[in-house]
Amino acid sequence: MRAVEYHGKKTMKVRERPRPLVTDPTDVILKVTITCICGSDLHMYVGFMPGMKNGDVCGHEFMGVVESVGPEVQNLKPGDRVVTAFDIACNQCRPCHRQEFSCCDTTNPSKEQELLYGDRLAGFFGYSHLTGGWEGGQAEFVRVPFADMNCLKVPEELDDEHAIFLSDILPTAWHANELGQVGEGDNVAIWGAGPVGLFAAHCALIRGAARVVLIDSVQYRLDFAKKKLHAVATINRKNKNVYKELRSIFPEGPDVAIEAVGFHYVESLVHKLETTLNLETDTAEILNELIYSVRKAGRIGIVGVYAGYANHFNVGAMMEKGLTIAAGQTPVQKYWPTLLPLVQSGRIDSTLPITHVLPLSEAPRAYRIFNDKEDGCVKVLLKPQM
Ligand code: NAD
Numbered sequence: 001m002r003a004v005e006y007h008g009k010k011t012m013k014v015r016e017r018p019r020p021l022v023t024d025p026t027d028v029i030l031k032v033t034i035t036c037i038c039g040s041d042l043h044m045y046v047g048f049m050p051g052m053k054n055g056d057v058c059g060h061e062f063m064g065v066v067e068s069v070g071p072e073v074q075n076l077k078p079g080d081r082v083v084t085a086f087d088i089a090c091n092q093c094r095p096c097h098r099q100e101f102s103c104c105d106t107t108n109p110s111k112e113q114e115l116l117y118g119d120r121l122a123g124f125f126g127y128s129h130l131t132g133g134w135e136g137g138q139a140e141f142v143r144v145p146f147a148d149m150n151c152l153k154v155p156e157e158l159d160d161e162h163a164i165f166l167s168d169i170l171p172t173a174w175h176a177n178e179l180g181q182v183g184e185g186d187n188v189a190i191w192g193a194g195p196v197g198l199f200a201a202h203c204a205l206i207r208g209a210a211r212v213v214l215i216d217s218v219q220y221r222l223d224f225a226k227k228k229l230h231a232v233a234t235i236n237r238k239n240k241n242v243y244k245e246l247r248s249i250f251p252e253g254p255d256v257a258i259e260a261v262g263f264h265y266v267e268s269l270v271h272k273l274e275t276t277l278n279l280e281t282d283t284a285e286i287l288n289e290l291i292y293s294v295r296k297a298g299r300i301g302i303v304g305v306y307a308g309y310a311n312h313f314n315v316g317a318m319m320e321k322g323l324t325i326a327a328g329q330t331p332v333q334k335y336w337p338t339l340l341p342l343v344q345s346g347r348i349d350s351t352l353p354i355t356h357v358l359p360l361s362e363a364p365r366a367y368r369i370f371n372d373k374e375d376g377c378v379k380v381l382l383k384p385q386m
């Protein structure tokens with residue numbers, strides 16, 4: 001089969017490799033119909049993700065048709081159309097019983113992550129050996145362990161393109177709103193107008209937010225957001241002081257600030273990262289802007305990925321202003337019962353961020369345009385059968 005492999009910084013290759021097989025009784029093998037590239041994949045693409053090995057298969061956002069099932073799979077059979085969760089949950093450990101699926105104790109054997117964080121999170125598909133070394137779904141076929149738990153059957157009337165984002169970015173946008181406790185009448189500012197920020201804005205409006213402002217430095221993404229979601233206001237941080245702009249819109253500051261950007265490493269630290277795992281970002285610039293801008297006693301939800309330390313984090317402002325800050329990788333499976341009906345009824349416009357649909361063979365170009373913000377790219381779908 002063909003799969004998208006990582007071969008070093010900004011080097012993605014579509015290669016032939018053996019098809020995955022059922023190796024555990026709870027596995028299914030999926031024939032992938034759609035897979036996507038996520039902002040999280042870009043951390044890896046630009047060489048900032050430790051624990052990547054040449055030849056690793058990428059991709060944690062995918063869906064497909066069940067090809068074969070292990071003997072202990074209860075709810076799935078060949079031919080079922082399913083979307084998967086990027087976080088691999090066993091549904092048997094204490095975190096899973098608390099619905100903290102992205103914190104599953106079972107699915108990530110990486111000792112390195114424990115050294116870095118004091119704990120291991122769940123395994124994630126296609127996202128380095130730090131998160132378990134699982135083969136990803138940017139491929140013609142993929143193995144999904146604990147399949148009953150990690151696959152959602154897609155109702156017949158919902159086509160693939162309306163279902164695919166239930167694998168990650170839609171639940172993640174919802175999670176950002178849960179972390180920031182966004183509710184009726186709230187004023188919300190969101191950093192990052194990528195696919196996650198865009199969906200987070202949409203979800204905030206659905207949850208009754210009064211006003212939503214999106215912040216980015218890429219004008220076409222802000223224009224795209226305005227075109228798709230008329231109710232949002234935008235700030236281009238390239239030519240505006242974000243704090244001052246926000247305070248002119250919300251004199252007290254927004255009630256909620258959402259971080260949908262993630263970390264930026266200093267290039268010179270990358271070598272150090274690979275050897276010591278002492279991950280350090282250059283500054284906490286973005287986080288400090290959220291802390292500074294949000295109102296007193298406000299809430300902050302962080303879903304942008306930070307894989308280590310951030311220098312000069314303004315803990316004083318956070319403490320003195322009495323902020324509630326919450327963060328996390330999304331427990332995708334927890335939100336399926338809430339989000340699937342909203343997608344089915346059309347209240348959530350689940351195809352919102354799609355700008356490109358390309359064959360899997362064009363993955364290297366897809367990574368490039370998504371990373372370099374070319375060709376008006378917001379979100380790319382890759383189709384192995386196209
Ligand atoms: P993306 O890279 O397409 O979008 C990020 C956007 O942030 C870009 O448009 C970029 O121009 C903008 N940006 C950069 N610096 C900025 C700044 N200082 N202020 C405001 N905007 C800035 O990625 P995405 O797919 O939308 O994902 C966003 C983040 O969410 C990534 O860090 C990704 O790893 C993370 N993520 C987290 C989870 C989770 O479970 N927590 C799941 C999916 C994605």
Ligand code: ZN
Nearest residue numbers: 038040061168
């Ligand atoms: Zn993702």
